[in-house]
Amino acid sequence: MIISQSYLMAWGIYLLSAIGLIIVFWRMTRSIPSKDIAKVLRMVVIVLLLTPVDIGLDAKWFAPAYLVGGYEWVIGNSHLAIKAGIHLLGALTLLTALLTLEYIVRKLLHLQEA
Numbered sequence: 001m002i003i004s005q006s007y008l009m010a011w012g013i014y015l016l017s018a019i020g021l022i023i024v025f026w027r028m029t030r031s032i033p034s035k036d037i038a039k040v041l042r043m044v045v046i047v048l049l050l051t052p053v054d055i056g057l058d059a060k061w062f063a064p065a066y067l068v069g070g071y072e073w074v075i076g077n078s079h080l081a082i083k084a085g086i087h088l089l090g091a092l093t094l095l096t097a098l099l100t101l102e103y104i105v106r107k108l109l110h111l112q113e114a
Helices: 002-031 035-050 065-075 078-108
Strands: 052-054 062-064
Touching (some): 065 078
Antiparallel strands (some): 052 062
16 A cells, blocks of 8 residues: 555656656747747657556556666666667657648648647
8 A cells, every 4th residue: 555655656746747847848949930840849758758668567567668768778678678668669659640640630721820
C-alpha cells in the first residue's frame, strides 16, 4: 500500500513538473515566426515528456520512456533501452501521422490558423 501511494505521488510530481516544462517551452516557442514549426516542436516535447514505458518488473510499473531509455543505455541493459526507444519512436510516428493528417485536412478545407 505504501509503495503504491509513493508510486502515485511520484507520478503526480512528475506530471506537474512536466506540465510546468511544457508551459515554459510553449512560451519559449512563441517568438518562432513559423507557427507550423513551433507547433511541431511543442508536440515533440509533449510526446517526449509524456510517453510512458513498462519497466518490466513483476507488477505493472511505468516510467517516462526517455528516462528509462537513457538510464538503461548507460548501465548497458540494451533490452529495456530498445523497448523504451521503440515506444518513443511509435509515439513520434503517431504524432507525425496526426500532424500530417491535420495539415492535409486544413489544406483541403482551406482553413487557416488565426
